[in-house]
Amino acid sequence: MHFAGPSDIMPIMNWLSLYKGRLIVAGPCSVESHHQLLATAQGLSQTGRVTVLRAGLWKPRSRPGKFEGVGARAFPWLKEIKEKTGMQIAVEAAMPEHATLCLKHGVDMIWLGARTTVNPFMVQEIADAIKGSGIPVMIKNPVSPDVRLWVGAIERVHLAGSNKIIAIHRGFHNHEQSIYRNIPLWEIPMQLKRELPGLPVICDPSHIAGNRKWVKEVAQIAFSRELDGLMIETHHKPEEALTDAHQQITPAELTQILDDLFDESETPAQAATLKSLRNRIDEQDYQILELLAKRMRLVKEVGTLKKALGEDVVQPGRQQKLLDDREQKGSMLNLNKPFIRKIMQLVHEESVNIQSTLAHSESRAEHKEQNKPTQKHS
Numbered sequence: 001m002h003f004a005g006p007s008d009i010m011p012i013m014n015w016l017s018l019y020k021g022r023l024i025v026a027g028p029c030s031v032e033s034h035h036q037l038l039a040t041a042q043g044l045s046q047t048g049r050v051t052v053l054r055a056g057l058w059k060p061r062s063r064p065g066k067f068e069g070v071g072a073r074a075f076p077w078l079k080e081i082k083e084k085t086g087m088q089i090a091v092e093a094a095m096p097e098h099a100t101l102c103l104k105h106g107v108d109m110i111w112l113g114a115r116t117t118v119n120p121f122m123v124q125e126i127a128d129a130i131k132g133s134g135i136p137v138m139i140k141n142p143v144s145p146d147v148r149l150w151v152g153a154i155e156r157v158h159l160a161g162s163n164k165i166i167a168i169h170r171g172f173h174n175h176e177q178s179i180y181r182n183i184p185l186w187e188i189p190m191q192l193k194r195e196l197p198g199l200p201v202i203c204d205p206s207h208i209a210g211n212r213k214w215v216k217e218v219a220q221i222a223f224s225r226e227l228d229g230l231m232i233e234t235h236h237k238p239e240e241a242l243t244d245a246h247q248q249i250t251p252a253e254l255t256q257i258l259d260d261l262f263d264e265s266e267t268p269a270q271a272a273t274l275k276s277l278r279n280r281i282d283e284q285d286y287q288i289l290e291l292l293a294k295r296m297r298l299v300k301e302v303g304t305l306k307k308a309l310g311e312d313v314v315q316p317g318r319q320q321k322l323l324d325d326r327e328q329k330g331s332m333l334n335l336n337k338p339f340i341r342k343i344m345q346l347v348h349e350e351s352v353n354i355q356s357t358l359a360h361s362e363s364r365a366e367h368k369e370q371n372k373p374t375q376k377h378s
Contacts (some may be wrong), residue, residue, distance in 0.1 A: 006158040009165050009346050011042040012228060016088070017137070019049045020236055020262050023166070023202055023229030025090065025138075026254055027054035029244040030067070031074045038081060039236040045085035049096055052109070053087045054231060059243055059360030060094055067242040075105040082108075090138060096124070096129035103133055111138035114170055114207075117153045119141035127160035136164035138231075141205070145172040145185050147192055155195065166200045167192060169209035169222070177297075178290055181210020181247070184218065186225055190249065202229035206247045212238070215249060216257045221283055223261055224276035232257075295347070296354060303355030313355045319348055 016023055026044050031037050042047060055078060059069040060093045088108035092097040095115050102110050110130070111298035116122050117140055130137070137157045142149040154165055169189040171182025189201050203222035205215045219230055235241045238248040249257070259349045264275055323344050352373065 006155065006163070006196070007198065007371055008163050009158070009196070009198045009200075010163050011198070012166065017051050018229070019258070022223075023052070023200070024050050024236045024258065025049045025054050025202070025229065025231040026053040026251075027052075028056070028092075028235045028239060029206075029233045029248060030059040030069050031077070032067070032070065032242050034074075034077050036236065037074065037077050040234060040251065041081045041085055041087065043236055044234060044254070045087060046325040047255045047258075049255065050087060051083065052090050053085070054090050054092075054111070054233075055091050056243075058092065058094055058098055060113070069142075072101055072105075073106075076100070077201060078107065079105070093126055096125040099129040102112070103130065103135060108134075109136035109138060109164075110340055111168065112140060112157075114140045114143045116140075118146075118149060120149070120152055120156070123153045123156050127156040130157075130162065131160040135164055136166070137162050138166040138168050138202075140170050141167040141172065141188065143173040145188055147188050147195070149193060150188075150192060154199065160196050165199065166228075167196075167199055167332070168204050169201060169208075169227065170204035170231075176290070179286060180208055180214065180218075182208050184221070184283075186209050186221070189227065190225065193251040200228040202231055203227045206231070206233040209247055211246050212249050212253070215247070216260065218284070219257065219261055220264070220275075221262075221279045224279040263377055283354070292347075296351070299351040299354050300358060303358040306355065307359055313359055314352055321363055322348065 001367055012018070012023060028036065028040050041053055044053060055074070056068050057074050059067065061068055078091070082089050083088070089111045090111055091098070091102050091107050092113050093102055093110040094113060099110055112123065116126070139150070139153050139157065142153075150167065154167065157165055167189070169184075169186075171180065171184050172188070174180075174183040189203075192199065193201055194340065203219065205218035205222060208218045209215050215232065219232070222230065232250055232254055233244060233248045234254050235245075235248040236250065238245055238250060241248050303313065323341055326344045327337050327340050331337050
């Protein structure tokens with residue numbers, strides 16, 4: 001499906017300063033205090049790499065009773081920080097009232113979060129609130145993997161009069177177990193770039209990773225996909241953060257990550273291509289691991305059902321059919337038959353081990369219950 005999106009979006013380098021050709025946005029997940037914001041902003045300013053300070057004044061939470069940001073009282077702090085550091089200021093607007101306050105207090109740009117982008121009604125209300133202002137808007141992908149919703153939000157903002165728009169890839173909600181907080185599904189931002197070729201697309205590795213130890217890895221993949229920059233959550237003391245503490249890094253850690261990334265991206269063309277391909281292989285390997293984890297969870301369910309039905313763990317007929325079938329399908333995908341058989345034999349052996357362990361543990365539990373001494377009463 002092809003979308004006829006806006007074609008006059010202003011190139012990012014025409015209105016924002018870049019660091020080595022890419023936009024770097026950084027700042028705390030949520031503003032907690034004047035001291036926290038000032039300390040973080042000063043640390044980021046000293047890196048010389050950050051153009052835009054992200055500052056979440058309102059923090060939507062899944063459940064009430066948790067810290068939801070300091071709200072509008074932080075606007076004077078933002079003004080002070082802009083004067084001291086020269087960084088532009090971006091604030092998340094989750095409601096039209098937020099957008100109106102940002103315009104009133106001279107905020108440089110706003111961003112729409114994933115929970116907002118998924119709701120066309122709210123996007124339209126925010127678009128109506130900023131109509132005619134021309135304020136730049138960054139738009140995160142919706143929580144659901146629907147590129148139409150993402151494009152629709154971009155179109156609504158564009159129709160409100162803004163041609164300074166940046167898309168942010170922050171991953172998608174996933175109910176399955178994963179090493180990441182939000183699954184990247186890189187094909188969706190790639191599709192967005194194909195549909196809207198003039199649109200800058202940056203990556204938020206913090207929300208994809210959900211853990212600071214994966215932030216650099218996700219950022220590397222984003223660069224290998226030729227995205228236009230990064231939005232990374234930073235905090236002067238991440239361990240004390242009131243929201244998303246696990247995924248925030250310090251300004252010094254941000255500097256190290258960026259230095260490593262740009263050193264790698266400045267290698268000769270062939271080495272850079274090799275690095276990009278290796279990142280793609282890493283990405284595919286993680287998907288294979290996640291699929292294996294899903295398969296083994298199903299294996300446990302099968303083992304429990306076999307136990308209830310009184311069936312044997314090992315069923316040779318099923319094993320042979322499975323191996324023959326997978327070998328045939330792998331061959332159709334141009335994979336080597338002996339290679340496929342070897343892999344599937346290993347997978348089957350692990351499945352048998354899991355089900356045997358499950359059966360034995362349940363049998364031991366039943367035996368223990370049956371032989372439990374009866375309590376005597378006087």
